[in-house]
Amino acid sequence: MGVDNRISIAHGAGGLYMHKLIREHILPRFKQRRVIEIPLPLLADSAVVDGIAFTTDSYTVKPLFFPGGDIGRLSVSGTVNDLSVVGSEPIAISCALVIEEGFEIEKLDRILSSMEETAEEAGVEIVTGDTKVVERGKLDEMIINTAGIGGRSPYLDKNLERVASDGRSLRSRWLDPRNVRPGDRLIVSGPIGDHAMTIIAARGELGFEAPGLKSDTAPLNHLMKRALEVGGVVAAKDPTRGGLAALLNEWSEATGLGILVKEALIPVRDEVRIGCEILGIDPLELACEGRVVLAVSERFAEEVLEALRSHPLGREAEIIGWFSDELEGVVVETEIGGLRYLPMPLGDPVPRIC
Amino acid sequence: MGSLDRVRVILSRYRDPALARRLVEKIWEVARDLPRVRIMHVCGTHEWTITHWGIRALLPDNVEVRAGPGCPVCITPASDIDVAVGLALDGIHVLTYGDVSRAKGSRMISLEDCAAEGGRVGVVYSFMDAVKIASSNPDKEYVFLGAGFETTAPTVAYFVLKGLPRNLKVLSAHRYVPPAVGLLAESEDLEIDAFINPGHASTVSGMKAYKPYFDKCGKPMVFAGFEPIDVLMAIYMVLKQLRDRAPRMENEYVRSVTWEGNLKAQKALQEVFDFEDGYWRGVAIIPESAMNFKEMFSQVDARRTYGLEHGGGDCFPSEARCAEIIKGIIDPPDCPLYMKKCTPSTPVGPAMVGIEGTCRIWAQNRILVKDIRCMSGVCGLIVRRGP
Numbered sequence: 001m002g003v004d005n006r007i008s009i010a011h012g013a014g015g016l017y018m019h020k021l022i023r024e025h026i027l028p029r030f031k032q033r034r035v036i037e038i039p040l041p042l043l044a045d046s047a048v049v050d051g052i053a054f055t056t057d058s059y060t061v062k063p064l065f066f067p068g069g070d071i072g073r074l075s076v077s078g079t080v081n082d083l084s085v086v087g088s089e090p091i092a093i094s095c096a097l098v099i100e101e102g103f104e105i106e107k108l109d110r111i112l113s114s115m116e117e118t119a120e121e122a123g124v125e126i127v128t129g130d131t132k133v134v135e136r137g138k139l140d141e142m143i144i145n146t147a148g149i150g151g152r153s154p155y156l157d158k159n160l161e162r163v164a165s166d167g168r169s170l171r172s173r174w175l176d177p178r179n180v181r182p183g184d185r186l187i188v189s190g191p192i193g194d195h196a197m198t199i200i201a202a203r204g205e206l207g208f209e210a211p212g213l214k215s216d217t218a219p220l221n222h223l224m225k226r227a228l229e230v231g232g233v234v235a236a237k238d239p240t241r242g243g244l245a246a247l248l249n250e251w252s253e254a255t256g257l258g259i260l261v262k263e264a265l266i267p268v269r270d271e272v273r274i275g276c277e278i279l280g281i282d283p284l285e286l287a288c289e290g291r292v293v294l295a296v297s298e299r300f301a302e303e304v305l306e307a308l309r310s311h312p313l314g315r316e317a318e319i320i321g322w323f324s325d326e327l328e329g330v331v332v333e334t335e336i337g338g339l340r341y342l343p344m345p346l347g348d349p350v351p352r353i354c
Numbered sequence: 355m356g357s358l359d360r361v362r363v364i365l366s367r368y369r370d371p372a373l374a375r376r377l378v379e380k381i382w383e384v385a386r387d388l389p390r391v392r393i394m395h396v397c398g399t400h401e402w403t404i405t406h407w408g409i410r411a412l413l414p415d416n417v418e419v420r421a422g423p424g425c426p427v428c429i430t431p432a433s434d435i436d437v438a439v440g441l442a443l444d445g446i447h448v449l450t451y452g453d454v455s456r457a458k459g460s461r462m463i464s465l466e467d468c469a470a471e472g473g474r475v476g477v478v479y480s481f482m483d484a485v486k487i488a489s490s491n492p493d494k495e496y497v498f499l500g501a502g503f504e505t506t507a508p509t510v511a512y513f514v515l516k517g518l519p520r521n522l523k524v525l526s527a528h529r530y531v532p533p534a535v536g537l538l539a540e541s542e543d544l545e546i547d548a549f550i551n552p553g554h555a556s557t558v559s560g561m562k563a564y565k566p567y568f569d570k571c572g573k574p575m576v577f578a579g580f581e582p583i584d585v586l587m588a589i590y591m592v593l594k595q596l597r598d599r600a601p602r603m604e605n606e607y608v609r610s611v612t613w614e615g616n617l618k619a620q621k622a623l624q625e626v627f628d629f630e631d632g633y634w635r636g637v638a639i640i641p642e643s644a645m646n647f648k649e650m651f652s653q654v655d656a657r658r659t660y661g662l663e664h665g666g667g668d669c670f671p672s673e674a675r676c677a678e679i680i681k682g683i684i685d686p687p688d689c690p691l692y693m694k695k696c697t698p699s700t701p702v703g704p705a706m707v708g709i710e711g712t713c714r715i716w717a718q719n720r721i722l723v724k725d726i727r728c729m730s731g732v733c734g735l736i737v738r739r740g741p
Contacts, residue, residue, distance in 0.1 A: 264371060270362065273365060274358055274361045274362065274365070277361055277365065278361065332408070333408075334406070334407045334408045334582075335369055335371055335374075335407075335582075336369060336371055336374035336375075336407055336408075336409075336412075336582045336583070336586070337371065337374055337375060337378065337408075337412060338407045338408025338409050338410075338411050338412050338582075339408040339411035340405065340406060340407070340408040340411075340719050341719055343718065343719065346698070346699065
């Protein structure tokens with residue numbers, strides 16, 4: 001049996017290989033037998049069933065503790081964010097622990113406390129869970145899975161009314177890339193790549209340190225609420241594995257539109273930029289865990305930007321580009337004004353980032 | 355200044371958008387007085403800079419920058435890869451760089467492929483690693499497949515002069531760039547008007563190494579660095595020379611390239627190697643371009659030790675147009691295999707293998723059509739061109 005018949009690390013890295021695996025092996029096997037508002041094949045961050053947003057995610061980050069967070073904070077934030085970006089308000093989440101035999105209880109306590117603190121910050125309850133232990137050596141410390149449900153945000157209808165005020169017909173009554181039209185602006189809520197670069201540095205494997213840099217891991221439901229209150233948000237997504245590059249390519253495919261982003265407008269911290277330069281990786285492919293990208297109706301883009309900037313987690317938000325029917329795929333205007341395509345990454349440059 | 359500060363300076367100074375815009379305007383201004391101009395560079399890293407920063411999209415229609423044979427993996431003869439594969443299958447441990455190990459020989463087998471069949475192949479980051487491995491395993495026999503230009507060859511020469519472990523031989527496929535530029539300058543298929551000369555290779559050889567070829571062809575040669583401002587500046591310098599009909603050898607990369615070059619490295623190369631006629635895969639036999647061991651170093655020379663032939667003869671997969679891409683006659687999307695059978699994860703031709711290969715660079719930047727043109731630096735328009 002060759003290599004092609006086995007799962008590789010790249011199959012879980014959020015890029016081209018993972019998408020191929022999902023499309024060829026997972027989607028064809030799970031049938032959708034009834035009408036679901038946001039069904040599995042859309043590969044949205046959350047599904048929506050009978051008005052309830054529903055999502056799940058597993059966390060394998062290594063190391064478990066890193067500057068700016070830990071696997072506990074990550075596991076609550078990630079699920080809260082997946083619920084928030086479809087336009088729901090998170091209600092409750094679950095906590096399933098798979099732990100390696102011999103794991104220190106003191107560390108477990110710290111992780112669980114961190115989960116509770118993050119849940120409190122987000123205003124959600126952890127209401128159900130499961131605990132499993134596997135033999136020593138069969139798992140690297142621990143994996144956490146969280147699932148979550150969310151109810152329709154009270155601001156979503158007014159938000160979408162504003163979107164539709166330009167005469168467009170809405171194909172979905174949630175935040176959904178299917179509602180995007182040419183001209184819609186792209187906003188990123190803050191500097192990209194902090195999380196991935198922090199993890200790379202924390203592992204120390206590449207002999208690279210980034211003093212002062214910390215992960216952006218955070219629940220974004222309050223920030224999303226602020227944007228929806230203003231109105232005009234068409235779609236949202238958090239740039240996790242595969243970073244901005246994967247997100248923009250997914251949106252370009254989902255909308256059938258081209259995207260132009262201006263590299264000079266994309267916020268990237270110096271530490272991240274320099275780290276990328278040294279390691280030969282592209283900041284656009286680095287994962288974030290506390291950033292969101294919004295597609296916003298052109299007319300309300302500035303207002304939404306201001307609203308984001310008025311929140312501590314969105315202070316460094318920027319408009320970075322727009323959707324266009326005159327382009328195909330994702331095109332980057334480089335810092336010096338040149339143009340290049342931004343391809344779908346093959347996979348995240350760093351495994352086990354989240 | 356700390357190393358982080360140095361990077362910070364490079365990021366701000368050599369990627370300055372305002373300076374880039376001014377240079378682009380200057381380029382347009384000078385190009386207005388010129389007919390069609392074809393500039394060739396011969397360095398994979400220049401191609402990366404040009405592609406990654408989207409520089410072609412900023413150039414006027416009559417200015418074309420083409421990638422010549424600047425990727426060591428691409429021009430390493432298929433027969434040398436075949437020979438290394440043969441040695442590995444015979445039980446000799448073959449060590450080489452990661453990208454070289456993925457390039458396929460004439461039977462479409464790479465060192466990496468032969469490792470799956472039980473061939474003994476090891477990947478090293480540098481020749482120094484090969485020396486360390488051989489020293490710590492004195493009972494095993496090692497051959498290092500040395501591919502690369504005058505940028506990597508001096509390390510081999512240095513260790514050969516110091517004395518290699520007895521169980522380590524070198525299969526030298528090293529090539530010297532200046533004669534290749536000389537040959538390209540004379541080529542009638544290519545019709546090159548000017549050259550952007552390589553920054554790293556010239557740091558070793560010095561500008562002086564190109565003097566005989568410049569004297570013969572009389573075409574502008576600008577030695578350039580690898581940041582976007584370096585490349586834009588070099589294009590501007592070339593165009594100005596052409597407009598003024600004053601071709602010369604000019605140095606843009608003053609922070610690294612000098613007239614004399616690295617004399618220590620040159621001395622090591624001269625002491626260890628004879629510069630003989632050598633085949634460049636896809637290109638030609640180029641006089642005085644192959645670095646072959648002098649007779650006095652026979653004991654480290656894998657060719658003499660194992661009675662191996664020198665490389666020659668084009669061997670590319672059928673339908674593939676690697677040779678024309680390596681020479682810079684066509685662009686990767688003109689090849690029927692590009693991004694179909696031949697992709698970065700399934701490279702068929704050598705230019706798709708290493709990060710300096712034109713096909714690999716274009717593929718990583720998802721270039722499927724010839725180019726996207728924008729004049730946004732000048733008039734704010736975006737124009738897309740079909741395949």
